[in-house]
Amino acid sequence: MPHIYFDNAASSWPKPPEVAEAMIACMEEAGANPGRGSHSMAVRASRIVFEARTLAAKLFGIRNPNDIVFTSNATAALNLAIKGFVCQGDHVICTSMEHNSVRRPLEYLRRTRGVQITYLQADKQGKISVDEAAAAFRPETTLFVCSHSSNLLGTIQPIAEFAELCRHNGVKLLVDAAQTAGTVPINVAEEGIDMLAFPGHKGLLGPQGTGGLYISPEIDLEPILHGGTGSQSEEVDQPSVRPDRYEAGTPNTVGIAGLAAGIKFIMKETVEQIHRKEWELTQLMMEGLRNISGLRILGPDLGEDKTGIVSFVVENADASEIAFQLDREYRIAVRAGFHCTPLGHETAGTTATGAVRASVGYYSTVEQVECLIKAMEEICRGYKNQGKEKN
Known part of the structure; x- marks a missing residue:
């Protein structure tokens, strides 16, 4: 085991003691499926998941906790946002500082749906020019994807200014907060963010295998995962209600309990x-x-x-x-x-x-x-x- 850990951009370590404690308590006391039963253990599990959703909403300035969808990591959240939103022939703007979790889904859509992509070129310090971003919009542009901070250079982008450009052009803004969630203040309402992808295992100090996506109530993504949700089970299609529409299958309740503990710790420290x-x-x-x-x-x-x-x-x-x-x-x-x-x-x-x-x-x-x-x-x-x- 290393004596000194400087790989927090990949996964934060160590975690606050409360994280492991919350995970053990969840496994021992709330080991049932949340949202799938009415017995006391299932209800307890559901409350753990809802508490985590509420805490994340408060941290990111989100009005309705049900607009947050839990995923296995930020990569899954970005895939849901990109593949669930971008349609045949759309034009997408992103930057030369993007992680493969953005680039690869976009390039996949270029090959399969004829999506057009403009990569805004950053300078050597990783900064994107707002003026150059403004010039990249087209009539067919539907989405602007931007890493809030580069995982290579640490550069923080002017998200609020990009959001203003998006509003002016009728385009949605997707922010990859892999390097900023929990370490840089984020308020989706004040900054005009339409979708926010975040991991649980980095700045939020939660366990690996956790993450989430905020989806504006104005956006209806096409689900990329279909299956059981515990709601509207008589219907052949995915539920229309959030967050069930995007959370098929049994969630990582134990991990989400640890994530909630990590968020509580961050909110206490600020x-x-x-x-x-x-x-x-x-x-x-x-x-x-x-x-x-x-x-x-x-x-x-x-x-x-x-x-x-x-x-x-x-x-x-x-x-x-x-x-x-x-x-x-x-x-x-x-x-x-x-x-x-x-x-x-x-x-x-x-x-x-x-x-x-x-x-x-x-x-x-x-x-x-x-x-x-x-x-x-x-x-x-x-x-x-x-x-x-x-x-």
Whole structure:
């Protein structure tokens, strides 16, 4: 087990103790199917799921909790939003910073439904120009998809400004909040977000296998999963009521109980304080790493707003080898490679090399950041000495 964990952009760890406690209590006391029975255990399970839905609605400024659909992760939520909304011949706008969870469903629809896609090109820091976004709308544009924050660079996009453009053009906005849910303030009503996809296992501090999608009451998605819901069972079609319409099959009640506990913890600490803490740690990390010879930090400059991600490359070194050394020699866990965002690496100019990504979380500390900086000083010094020996 790593001594220092800097892979929170993939899954947050550790979790608050309350998360595991809630999951165990659910399994022991509410192990029945929610919404499928009238006995006391089933009712208890239903209440757990509804509490989680209500907490998520409060966190994201959503008026009706039933507009939140629970999924197995953000990828499932994005697939439901994209495949359930986009029709034959539609035009979709997205960005060069998107995760494969957005790009692959869209490219699938390009092949199967003749969907047209415009990828807005970000600058080297991962920022998208609002003016260029405004120029991309067409009469056939129906959807604008945007990652709230890059999982490679940590860049935060101007969602409210994109939402205003969408309203002006009669287009719906889908936001991928994989890197911001729980760590950056989000209010769908105030910011004009029509659909919000979020994972439970990252900033919300819940377990893996949880996530969700907010769907505006103005949108009726075509379900991509059909089956039992416990409601309108006599009908051959999926129920028309939410959230049942989009939640076929037995839900991950135990995971949802843990997610509810994670959200409670965040609301107690406040998203604003969590974001400030993570930002300060990334600034400290960037200050230390930028002075190391042969190491280049990617993304926003020091002092700019971003999520808790610091990605970097080392001259004449393979990113995976760096990550391996950090794990085996220093017991520091980071992520290396292409982070499921090839478009992001094209934008950053790291397609040939990939990058090392260190991502802080709620439980990260100043001492841990200093350990990473010291480790990278030693590693980079070793590569520099190897280069001298070869010459």
